Amino acid sequence: MTKTAFFDASELIDVQNGQDPNSEIFQSESHPKELLYSNRMYTKLMEFEPNASEAVQIAAKAQHICRWKIARDSYPMDRVGYLTWRGDLKKLHAQTTAAILEKVGYDEDFIARVSFLIKKKQLKKDEETQLLEDVICLVFMDYYLEPFVEKHDAEKLKNIILKTWNKMSEKGHQQALKISYSATNLQLIKEAIGL
Structure with missing residues (x-):
């Protein structure tokens, strides 16, 4: 896959995360919360493992993509509710990212691999x-x-x-x-x- 596809996918992930209505103050500036988290994930990955595959790089950026769309308080406030919420979030993150990757031209195998990683399978x-x-x-x-x-x-x-x-x-x-x-x-x- 060309680097163009990677940059296009990264940009679209940033656009999605940039719509987060929740903000966080960092270094005296307000940032959309999940865009800040996404940037932190990608930067930390590159520091920790500079040779990480493209699939891991995208999975890191998209780890919390559109997280605000499924509110924690829309589930029972107990352990089962928490685990159900987390499971539904993983599906949302994987589906949202898969749609972006398909749009920019990645193949099915690559998209499946990124989804596998976002769902944190086989830890x-x-x-x-x-x-x-x-x-x-x-x-x-x-x-x-x-x-x-x-x-x-x-x-x-x-x-x-x-x-x-x-x-x-x-x-x-x-x-x-x-x-x-x-x-x-x-x-x-x-x-x-x-x-």
Whole structure:
């Protein structure tokens, strides 16, 4: 596939994510929330694995595409509701991305592979699914751990950190420990993972 198709697909993913009505302030500027997340995912992937395949690069950018279209509070606020919501989101992300990839000329096999990755199938078994999961976890640890710290008590936070840690590869663990955390958060992470 030509690089033109990749750039066209990336641009269309950005257009979709740029429509997010939710915003986040970063470096004193307001950004559409999922566009910011998409950019963080792609940047982190390129830092962590510069030779990542085109399929992983697109899956990283489209990981949360149009996430705001399915609200969490439209499902029961329990574990089953949460898992159903997450499953429906994965389908939405995969279908939205597949339509974009088809539009710019990717073939069925490539589209199927990107959908497989976005749905995070065969985690721990498929190398590229694991790579994507590592990047998701690294982005969480780098950018989204701090807001969680403000909302939850230490024990719940340790549980969240440990669950995140357990999804990652050894290479992911090494990278996560290189992130610049506050002293408090670093201590919390060390306690959670038993360092």
